[in-house]
Amino acid sequence: MASHLEETHISSYKSLFGVLLALLALTGVTVFASTIDIGSWNVALALLIASVKASFVALFFMHLKYESRFLKIMFIITLMFLGIIIGFIFWDVSFR
Amino acid sequence: MKGRDTMETHTDAAGIKLGMWIFLFSEIMLFGGLFVLYAVYLTTFTPDFVAGGKQLDLSAGAINTIILLISSFTMAASVTAMRRETKKKALVLLGLTLFFGALFLFNKYVEWGHKIEAGIYPNSPSLAAGPPGANIFFALYYIITGLHGLHVIIGMIVIGFGAAKVAMRGVSTRTHTLVENSGLYWHLVDMIWIFVFPLFYLVI
Amino acid sequence: MSTHHGSFFENPSPARFTGVGSWLLTTDHKRIAILYLYSIVSWFILAMIMGILIRVELMFVGETIMGSQTYNALFTLHGVIMIFLFVIPGIPAIFGNFLLPIHIGAADVFFPKLNLFSWYLYMAGGALAIASLFSNGPPDTGWTFYVPFSLSSQTNVSLTVTAAFILGMSSMLTGINFITTVHRLKAPKMGWFKMPLFAWSVYATSWVQVLATPIISLTFLLVLIERFFGTGLFDPNRGGDPILYQHLFWMYSHPAVYIMILPAMGIISEIIPVFSRKSIFGYKAIVISSLAIAIAGSLVWAHHMYTSGMSDVAVFVFSLLTFVVAIPSAVKVFSWIATMHKGSILMTPPLFFALCFIYLFSVGGLTGLVLGAAGPNIHVHDTHFVVAHFHFVMFGGTGFAFFGGLHFWWPKIFGRMYRFKTAYISAVLIAVGFVFHYIPMFILGLSGMPRRYHDYLPRFETGNFLAGIGGFVMVAGISLMFFNLFVSLKNGEKAAADPWGGTTLEWSTASPPPVHNFESKPEIKSYPYDFSDVYKKFN
Numbered sequence: 001m002a003s004h005l006e007e008t009h010i011s012s013y014k015s016l017f018g019v020l021l022a023l024l025a026l027t028g029v030t031v032f033a034s035t036i037d038i039g040s041w042n043v044a045l046a047l048l049i050a051s052v053k054a055s056f057v058a059l060f061f062m063h064l065k066y067e068s069r070f071l072k073i074m075f076i077i078t079l080m081f082l083g084i085i086i087g088f089i090f091w092d093v094s095f096r
Numbered sequence: 097m098k099g100r101d102t103m104e105t106h107t108d109a110a111g112i113k114l115g116m117w118i119f120l121f122s123e124i125m126l127f128g129g130l131f132v133l134y135a136v137y138l139t140t141f142t143p144d145f146v147a148g149g150k151q152l153d154l155s156a157g158a159i160n161t162i163i164l165l166i167s168s169f170t171m172a173a174s175v176t177a178m179r180r181e182t183k184k185k186a187l188v189l190l191g192l193t194l195f196f197g198a199l200f201l202f203n204k205y206v207e208w209g210h211k212i213e214a215g216i217y218p219n220s221p222s223l224a225a226g227p228p229g230a231n232i233f234f235a236l237y238y239i240i241t242g243l244h245g246l247h248v249i250i251g252m253i254v255i256g257f258g259a260a261k262v263a264m265r266g267v268s269t270r271t272h273t274l275v276e277n278s279g280l281y282w283h284l285v286d287m288i289w290i291f292v293f294p295l296f297y298l299v300i
Numbered sequence: 301m302s303t304h305h306g307s308f309f310e311n312p313s314p315a316r317f318t319g320v321g322s323w324l325l326t327t328d329h330k331r332i333a334i335l336y337l338y339s340i341v342s343w344f345i346l347a348m349i350m351g352i353l354i355r356v357e358l359m360f361v362g363e364t365i366m367g368s369q370t371y372n373a374l375f376t377l378h379g380v381i382m383i384f385l386f387v388i389p390g391i392p393a394i395f396g397n398f399l400l401p402i403h404i405g406a407a408d409v410f411f412p413k414l415n416l417f418s419w420y421l422y423m424a425g426g427a428l429a430i431a432s433l434f435s436n437g438p439p440d441t442g443w444t445f446y447v448p449f450s451l452s453s454q455t456n457v458s459l460t461v462t463a464a465f466i467l468g469m470s471s472m473l474t475g476i477n478f479i480t481t482v483h484r485l486k487a488p489k490m491g492w493f494k495m496p497l498f499a500w501s502v503y504a505t506s507w508v509q510v511l512a513t514p515i516i517s518l519t520f521l522l523v524l525i526e527r528f529f530g531t532g533l534f535d536p537n538r539g540g541d542p543i544l545y546q547h548l549f550w551m552y553s554h555p556a557v558y559i560m561i562l563p564a565m566g567i568i569s570e571i572i573p574v575f576s577r578k579s580i581f582g583y584k585a586i587v588i589s590s591l592a593i594a595i596a597g598s599l600v601w602a603h604h605m606y607t608s609g610m611s612d613v614a615v616f617v618f619s620l621l622t623f624v625v626a627i628p629s630a631v632k633v634f635s636w637i638a639t640m641h642k643g644s645i646l647m648t649p650p651l652f653f654a655l656c657f658i659y660l661f662s663v664g665g666l667t668g669l670v671l672g673a674a675g676p677n678i679h680v681h682d683t684h685f686v687v688a689h690f691h692f693v694m695f696g697g698t699g700f701a702f703f704g705g706l707h708f709w710w711p712k713i714f715g716r717m718y719r720f721k722t723a724y725i726s727a728v729l730i731a732v733g734f735v736f737h738y739i740p741m742f743i744l745g746l747s748g749m750p751r752r753y754h755d756y757l758p759r760f761e762t763g764n765f766l767a768g769i770g771g772f773v774m775v776a777g778i779s780l781m782f783f784n785l786f787v788s789l790k791n792g793e794k795a796a797a798d799p800w801g802g803t804t805l806e807w808s809t810a811s812p813p814p815v816h817n818f819e820s821k822p823e824i825k826s827y828p829y830d831f832s833d834v835y836k837k838f839n
Binding site for chain 3: 084
Binding site: 008010011012013016017019020023024027030031034040042043046047049050053054057058060061062063067071074075078079081082085086089090093094 | 114117118121124125128131132135136138139140142154158161162165166168169171172173175176179180279280283284286287290291293294295298299
């Protein structure tokens with residue numbers, strides 16, 4: 001349903017800057033973590049941190065936090081779809 | 097009865113935003129296909145990928161990450177400025193976003209230049225002669241960063257267009273919608289780089 | 301029928317254009333649908349001619365009318381055109397465009413200009429496909445463009461995959477448009493579970509279009525990059541894995557078949573209740589099964605690859621999932637039959653096509669299980685069994701639904717009724733021809749005749765000859781059908797707003813509809829398939 005006078009949340013400069021600082025900090029963390037060798041877990045850890053950073057960008061910079069539930073669900077579903085096709089291809093690649 | 101008369105100018109901003117989000121989902125899948133290939137080849141050629149990552153310039157990658165994050169901030173801030181109807185601030189922030197985007201591209205250009213000089217480029221003799229895993233690593237590197245760079249350029253064009261409209265017409269529902277949606281695109285471009293950076297520059 | 305303001309034919313939108321401009325620059329979804337109708341039908345006819353040429357070549361052992369290079373190019377183009385220019389866009393671009401806004405009580409789609417742009421992308425893709433016929437010659441790789449041959453073939457592979465890339469963009473933009481349309485322009489009184497099933501099917505299809513098409517876009521982009529830059533991503537000598545190409549290709553192309561069939565099923569779900577004078581059985585089950593098909597269908601792609609060299613584990617997993625995805629499709633077939641059971645059946649050309657659909661699609665689907673089972677697949681992969689299977693589902697399925705949709709909505713779109721008798725004759729010719737054309741192929745495939753081969757062993761000649769005869773009968777039927785439809789534009793009786801006794805919103809407005817779809821606010825019924833009024837009107 002179209003509603004022309006929707007509540008649009010306005011993010012303050014302060015909160016946005018806070019998100020930026022968090023992102024920069026996490027970038028530092030991920031660079032640092034890459035210097036410690038934990039074998040194959042390095043990739044998982046790097047992806048985990050990247051996912052956190054990406055969520056921050058999505059939730060706050062893209063305002064996904066304040067969007068409809070439907071949009072949030074479809075975002076997750078898109079990522080899940082991608083995750084599944086990556087996962088499924090390993091049924092082939094891992095067992096050759 | 098709801099509808100869209102083509103002569104009408106009333107804007108359903110939420111609908112336009114929905115359309116943009118759906119488009120972004122398709123972009124996620126576009127890059128997703130490349131991540132599929134990366135995932136497979138990483139497990140096949142782990143040592144070569146690690147070696148390849150070491151050959152990339154970590155500081156260039158890190159700086160580019162920071163540049164894009166900051167540009168994402170200035171972009172989001174410009175949306176706030178639009179919502180608060182402060183035209184000048186919005187234009188400054190949009191300008192900064194474009195500046196950082198250009199900086200990113202310049203950085204990438206220099207990085208690629210170094211690699212090409214070193215004989216590392218698609219179908220180069222050294223790659224063809226070297227370990228297959230290294231060839232794949234750099235093939236993916238060029239394709240992914242190339243496609244990403246193309247999206248940075250497109251993003252900048254769209255943002256620039258929006259900024260021009262704001263400069264000419266001021267803040268309105270339409271210009272706000274334009275800025276907000278080009279912002280969404282820009283954030284996606286940033287998000288993709290957030291994954292590209294560790295996968296290529298921090299492989300261990 | 302209101303003649304006060306005229307139909308959308310008399311009133312261009314935007315209003316300032318006239319003549320050819322009022323068509324080429326229109327943003328009226330109904331006109332865009334007609335633009336698509338003419339272009340898509342033209343491509344269908346061209347590809348059909350290619351198909352019959354292929355079958356003529358195969359009617360006799362040895363070279364009949366063409367050499368092997370021409371043959372390879374023909375089956376490639378036949379596939380590329382039929383799939384990317386007919387079956388995938390067909391129903392959404394024509395019927396989706398025309399009906400989706402009307403079904404939900406809207407005046408147009410959400411992004412009308414984007415809609416027109418989608419059509420131009422479609423035409424651009426088509427133009428590139430035509431361009432590929434010249435200079436180095438059309439591709440000979442098959443529509444699947446498998447590496448390594450697609451990378452080394454000296455033919456116009458690059459042009460054709462670029463065409464397909466552009467067509468993919470057209471498809472995605474249409475998907476975005478339709479999803480946004482449903483979410484933002486659905487009449488306030490029409491809840492999600494009051495939407496017609498055709499609208500639901502177009503909605504579900506649009507999500508698959510949006511999420512799956514980018515993968516083929518990327519895949520074709522990689523083919524281009526490989527052809528121009530030679531990165532070696534799929535070259536075993538340089539670390540590449542050609543099977544990954546197949547994975548990427550089918551990650552889209554399998555969901556693509558659901559893009560092809562879901563809207564077709566939506567059409568059947570509209571036709572059956574009307575001519576059974578009975579509400580659709582299991583409305584919610586059909587909605588959920590559409591979504592289930594969309595989701596589950598995205599997880600089975602590698603059943604095209606059992607013999608490619610992928611792992612046995614993958615073969616097992618994908619085979620299992622393939623069996624699962626058959627279930628929601630079966631749900632629909634049961635629902636349609638249950639709808640007809642104890643209904644009051646009125647035979648009309650659309651119903652005839654719909655009944656053919658149910659039969660042919662079921663046969664096609666069942667043969668899909670033969671292919672989906674890993675064991676038998678080894679025996680029939682890359683044989684004519686596959687060719688028969690996919691023609692049963694894509695042609696016997698989507699094709700017949702398309703024809704049924706044409707006959708169902710023709711009076712609504714053009715305000716003219718075609719001749720029933722000719723329609724029945726054409727339909728019978730098509731159906732009989734179809735059966736004689738494709739059933740021999742099942743047998744030929746089981747007996748070992750490969751597909752995409754220019755020639756074959758002498759023992760296969762009888763089957764091929766019979767198939768050829770069937771093909772000619774079919775093509776005669778199709779030609780008669782189109783002739784009948786297009787002739788009605790000039791000579792047909794004027795059609796009433798509701799010639800069939802339908803209950804969805806398109807039947808409550810004039811034939812053809814006015815430019816803004818409804819003269820006055822449409823009345824949203826409590827349920828889209830409530831036939832109580834129809835009973836009163838027609839009994």
